[in-house]
Amino acid sequence: MAKIIPFKAVLPTADKVALVTTRSYDEYSATELASWLDFNPFSFLHIMSPAYINQQKIGINERFKMVANKYNDFKRDGILVKQDKPAMYLYKIETKKNVFVGIMAGTSVADYQGNQIKKHENTLEYRVNTLKDYFKITQFNTEPVLMMYPENDALQQWISDKQKTTPLYDFSTTNREKHTLWSINSQEEIDFITNLFDSFENLYIADGHHRSASAHLLHQENTDSSNHKLDYFMSFLISENNIKINEYNRLVHDLNNHSIPDFLSLLDKDFVVIKRDEQIWKPTQKFEFGMYLEGNFYSLQLKEIPNSTNKLETLDAQLLYDKILNPILGIEDLRTDSRIDYIPGNKSLLEMIDKIDNGAFKIGFNLFPASIEEIKYLADNDLTMPPKSTYIEPKFRNGLIIYEL
Structure with missing residues (x-):
C-alpha cells in the first residue's frame, strides 16, 4: 500500500506564473542565467541564485540562507502565495514530442524507508547531505521526485475527466512547452485518489533518488519533531506507461x-x-x-x-x-x-x-x-x-x- 497526502502548497499568482517558473537551475548556462536574472524580476532563478555575482565568495550554508531570505521576499511581495487548503494537483506537461499527465502529492518517508517505494539508483553521500542541509535551511522544496505507479483504468478515467474542468493555470513557456495545472481539493476527489494509491503495492522512483534520500535523512534527524510535514516529500506520480526513458x-x-x-x-x-x-x-x-x-x-x-x-x-x-x-x-x-x-x-x-x-x-x-x-x-x-x-x-x-x- 502506498500512502499519499494533499498538502498546503505555495503557488505563484496566476498573473505571474509564466514569469515565475523556470527550468531546473542546472540547465541554464552562465550567460543564459545572467540574462534571465537581468530582465525578469519575477523569475524563480532569483531565489535559486540570490548572490549570483558573488556566489563563489560565500559558503554554501550562507548561500542557502540567502535562498531562504529571497524566497520569503517573494512571499512577502505576494509573488508566491501559501494556499489555505490542502490539495493535490493534476499537472499536464506538453512538449514538442510528448504529453505527460500526473498527480502532485506528498509521499511517505515511512514507505521509502520500508521499501514500498522502490529505488534503482545508488546515491552519493555528499549530495544527499548537501540536499538535506539545503532543505533544512531553506525550509522548502520545489523539485518533486518523479514516481511511477502501475497503470490503472479507474484512475486514468478520472484523470481524463478532470482535464475537462477549468484549470488553475494554463500557460506556455519560451522553450515551447505548455503547462496546465488543476487543483484537487474536494474531499471526495482526495479520498478517491488516496484509496486507489492505497491499493498499489509499490511505487517506483523514476528520477529523484537524491531528493528522496535527503528527505529521508532529514526525517531521521528530526524523529522527535512534531513537524509532520517532514514525514512526507513532494512527488509527481505518473503512470509507468506515460514516462519517457x-x-x-x-x-x-x-x-x-x-x-x-x-x-x-x-x-x-x-x-x-x-x-x-x-x-x-x-x-x-x-x-x-x-x-x-x-x-x-x-x-x-x-x-x-x-x-x-x-x-x-x-x-x-x-x-x-x-x-x-x-x-x-x-x-x-x-x-x-x-x-x-x-x-x-x-x-x-x-x-x-x-x-x-x-x-x-x-x-x-x-x-x-x-x-x-x-x-x-x-x-x-x-x-x-x-x-x-x-x-x-x-x-x-x-x-x-x-x-x-
Whole structure:
C-alpha cells in the first residue's frame, strides 16, 4: 500500500506564473542565467541564485540562507502565495514530442524507508547531505521526485475527466512547452485518489533518488519533531506507461593509447563491427550500440547474447562498461573518471558529433534506451543501474508548486 497526502502548497499568482517558473537551475548556462536574472524580476532563478555575482565568495550554508531570505521576499511581495487548503494537483506537461499527465502529492518517508517505494539508483553521500542541509535551511522544496505507479483504468478515467474542468493555470513557456495545472481539493476527489494509491503495492522512483534520500535523512534527524510535514516529500506520480526513458550517450577523451586499427580489432572479439554510411546512425534494438569515431558511425552488434535472468548483467549500459569502457578504454569509475562525459538522449546526436569533430573527445557511444521492465526488475531485486544509464522525462518547472517543510 502506498500512502499519499494533499498538502498546503505555495503557488505563484496566476498573473505571474509564466514569469515565475523556470527550468531546473542546472540547465541554464552562465550567460543564459545572467540574462534571465537581468530582465525578469519575477523569475524563480532569483531565489535559486540570490548572490549570483558573488556566489563563489560565500559558503554554501550562507548561500542557502540567502535562498531562504529571497524566497520569503517573494512571499512577502505576494509573488508566491501559501494556499489555505490542502490539495493535490493534476499537472499536464506538453512538449514538442510528448504529453505527460500526473498527480502532485506528498509521499511517505515511512514507505521509502520500508521499501514500498522502490529505488534503482545508488546515491552519493555528499549530495544527499548537501540536499538535506539545503532543505533544512531553506525550509522548502520545489523539485518533486518523479514516481511511477502501475497503470490503472479507474484512475486514468478520472484523470481524463478532470482535464475537462477549468484549470488553475494554463500557460506556455519560451522553450515551447505548455503547462496546465488543476487543483484537487474536494474531499471526495482526495479520498478517491488516496484509496486507489492505497491499493498499489509499490511505487517506483523514476528520477529523484537524491531528493528522496535527503528527505529521508532529514526525517531521521528530526524523529522527535512534531513537524509532520517532514514525514512526507513532494512527488509527481505518473503512470509507468506515460514516462519517457531516454538513454545517456557516452563520450571518451582518448582511446587509452590504442591505435584506431588496434582498437577496432579489440572490439571484434565481442562485436560485429559495421561501418555505416549514414551521417547519423542510432541503434534500433537492445544489444546494439552506435559508435562515432574519426568522422564515421559504426554499429556494434553483440556477438553472444548473455544467457542470464539477471537484467543487470544484460543491461546495455552495463554491457558497454563490461565489454569496452573498462577493459579496453580503461574507464574505472563512471562517476568520477575525468576521461568520460555524458549527453542525455533527448539531445541531438549532432551535439556528440560536434564535440568529437572539434577535438574535445575522441570517441562517442550511443545506446538503445532501457525499458520499464528493466528498471522495475532492478528495483524489485535491490540492484542498481550503472551511473547515467537513463535520462527520464518529464522534467518540471521550478517555482510552480512548492512544498514547505
